[in-house]
Amino acid sequence: MYVAVKGGEKAIDNAHRLLAEARRGDPETPELTLDQIREQLGLAVDRVMGEGSVYDADLAALAIKQACGDLVEAIFLLRAFRATLPRLAESQPLDTARMTIRRRISATFKDLPGGQVLGPTFDYTHRLLDFDLARPAEAPPGSAQDHGQAPDQPSPKDESMPRVTDLLADQDLIEREVPGDPHGPVADLTREPLAFPAGRDLRLQNLARGDEGFLLALGYSSQRGYGRTHPFAGEIRMGEVAVEIVPEELGFPIVIGEITVTECQMVNQFAGSATVPPRFTRGYGLVFGASERKAMAMALVDRSLRARELGEDIVAPAQDEEFVLYHSDNVEAQGFVQHLKLPHYVDFQGELVLVRGLREEALARRKGAAE
Amino acid sequence: MAPTDQTSNSGDGPVVRHGADDSAVPADVRHAGRQAWMSVLARSPVDRVAQRWQAFTDQEGAQEYVRLRAPETGLVMVRGRAGGDGAAFNLGEVTMTRCSVRLADGTVGHGYVAGRSHRHAELAAVVDGLMQTLAAPRLREQVIGPLADALAGQRRVEAEKTAATRVDFFTMVREQEQ
Known part of the structure; x- marks a missing residue:
């Protein structure tokens, strides 16, 4: 069980400042823009929208930037933002x-x-690292048709x-x-x-x-x-x-x-x-x-x-x-797993008392049996 | 300005005369024109809508209206169907912004656009209102038509790129079957 603790405000503030610094990385490197994340890390954006359960590419890109690329953290941020918005409508089922x-x-x-x-697919690629991507391209890649049309299309x-x-x-x-009842819940x-x-x-x-x-x-x-x-x-x-x-x-x-x-x-x-x-x-x-x-x-x-x-x-x-x-649900799962990091001092003190008592009893029994 | 050819490929479907007694017409036909222009306004990026609107007001002057409902952002729960055609289920939400305006002549326009842009929803509402008035032909020519053309052009380019990846697989005959 978790019992609330007080104090640590200063350390927490400093830790968050340090996080901001770590997020920015080397200031000599240009800062990422949301457009860059949305356009060039599109599949990360898609995952955050899907599991964050909110379709909004700009919000997902922001979440990814804030979470330093930790997608489960980004999903959590998006879910939390979602809770601040009213539900305005339900859509017709997608066709x-x-x-x-x-x-x-x-x-x-x-x-x-x-x-x-x-x-656009990763299928049939050789999964060899493409070192050409390690430096910025001089020209945008040629469009698909430049390499000729596929047969019969x-x-x-x-x-x-x-x-x-x-x-x-x-x-x-x-x-x-x-087919479901169109007016059913x-x-x-x-x-x-x-x-x-x-x-x-x-x-x-x-x-x-x-x-x-x-x-x-x-x-x-x-x-x-x-x-x-x-x-x-x-x-x-x-x-x-x-x-x-x-x-x-x-x-x-x-x-x-x-x-x-x-x-x-x-x-x-x-x-x-x-x-x-x-x-x-x-x-x-x-x-x-x-x-x-x-x-x-x-x-x-x-x-x-x-x-x-x-x-x-x-x-x-x-x-x-x-x-x-x-x-x-990874938001629920990460919450419950990670809450173990929060101070459990009181709880653990109880466990300590218990284990000490059990050890004393066990040792006393062994001593009694040996005599 | 002469009315534009309303059967042109501007993506706005059948023409609906404002104020005509069309209650006998089936709902899907009666609203097709309005559905088409609202769709064009919603699917076009806000910058492009704003640019066309600017061009329109440069020529026609500023348009007066009052906000009946200020732009408001919220969520729409998007539904899918099991198997694509079965019972509905909730897939996830999409952000949406809505806005309603009343023009000087009392016509009400609504804007409903995916995303969080208040400007987009408000522009969509104003254009929706004006499209129900005598200004419709000029708006069609300067706003809706060009926006629809841009969307169609974009779609055509995407379709061509996709078509270049059309594939024909051949099944190899296995050795023991020869």
């Missing part, structure tokens, strides 16, 4: 079929309607692009999603604490803002045999979608802007029953920004957490919703 595609791949179908575009379509899961569903080879863990058993809406919200590392390890564990789900990356797409709200005074939907999201449709092993012939099951990942690894991990864990609903034995951590949902 990811109408995404302006910047990347779209499938590991299940080579020739899917609409085609596959790689977009009608430009990506603006209109709705079919999902791989729809192609399978048309042949009844995969389960269909159950949607669980919101920013308003009510977690409750179990958790509905899929609550689970997906929790996973969308959950720690990438935690979800990655859980997804990996399911692949290695702790609750196998036999996944295929049916489709991954990344791009921009419009956010729409229906303001009360207007009564019709309007676009307030566009956000970048990454979506992963995982296609998993069959399930069937006496009445339903076997078909593939699905796991879903959707995250803010270009965060493919997180979207894939989320889809794996979403599928694992559907064990109860699909009548599977719950034998592995990734299938245990209390375990997963209670430990996925």
Whole structure:
């Protein structure tokens, strides 16, 4: 138990001044601007927006600068700022079929309607350090088209692009999603604490803002045999979608802007029953920004957490919703782990008294037995 | 100034006549024009909106209005759907700023823009108001049209770059199958 302490103000002030100095680093080196962070460390910004659960690139860049690049600390800062803002509206559900595609791949179908575009990706790079980046470039890198067009390429379509899961569903080879009640309540863990058993809406919200590392390890564990789900990356797409709200005074939907999201449709092993012939099951990942690894991990864990609903034995951590949902939030997790650093003097004094007493008793017993 | 060709590709959809009795028209058609210009105003960067607005007021003079609701920043909870087309869930929030104004003739304009720019929301509200008045054709020509063109141009460039990464994979026949 933690008992409050007093004092130390001077030392704390000085420590914070020292932190500011450490944050700035060598004053001979030019100071980072938020534009530089937003434009050149975009994936860090995306992670902070996703797990901080607030889409605002400038705020995320500021948080990263203030946290000296510690992304979990930056996520904490963004969550704290969020608490100062009023909730003005809920959006209409995003229509990811109408995404302006910047990347779209499938590991299940080579020739899917609409085609596959790689977009900006680390895939197929050799992971060799590029020492050319160690010094500032003299000219901006040539644009993608400078190296010639890829073969046979009608430009990506603006209109709705079919999902791989729809192609399978048309042949009844995969389960269909159950459309929710459009006027029904949607669980919101920013308003009510977690409750179990958790509905899929609550689970997906929790996973969308959950720690990438935690979800990655859980997804990996399911692949290695702790609750196998036999996944295929049916489709991954990344791009921009419009956010729409229906303001009360207007009564019709309007676009307030566009956000970048990454979506992963995982296609998993069959399930069937006496009445339903076997078909593939699905796991879903959707995250803010270009965060493919997180979207894939989320889809794996979403599928694992559907064990109860699909009548599977719950034998592995990734299938245990209390375990997963209670430990996925890195703001809560870091808070509880790091509170151990706070002075526990009173508590520890009690433990000292106890251990001394136990030792005395034990020594006395040993002495008595020896005599 | 002559009215512009309103069927031009300025991204503002069907024309809506202010004050016309359009109650028999389905809601999605009735509001399409306003939805289109509000979308253009929200998706354009604030600097570009301010620049076009400046050009407009240089020519037309300052526009009078009062704030019905001062710019206010808050959050919108963004929803997704399980599997892309299933039941809704809460994905996370996005910052948004809103503002409402009343023009000298009583027309009310609303601005709703993602982000925290008060100026953006206020400009969007004023232009939304004016777009419902007789000033609409001139605004379309000087503000909405150019903004829509810039967005479309940007999208075209992005689409071309993306298209250059279109890929065709070939499945190799395994040795034992030959």
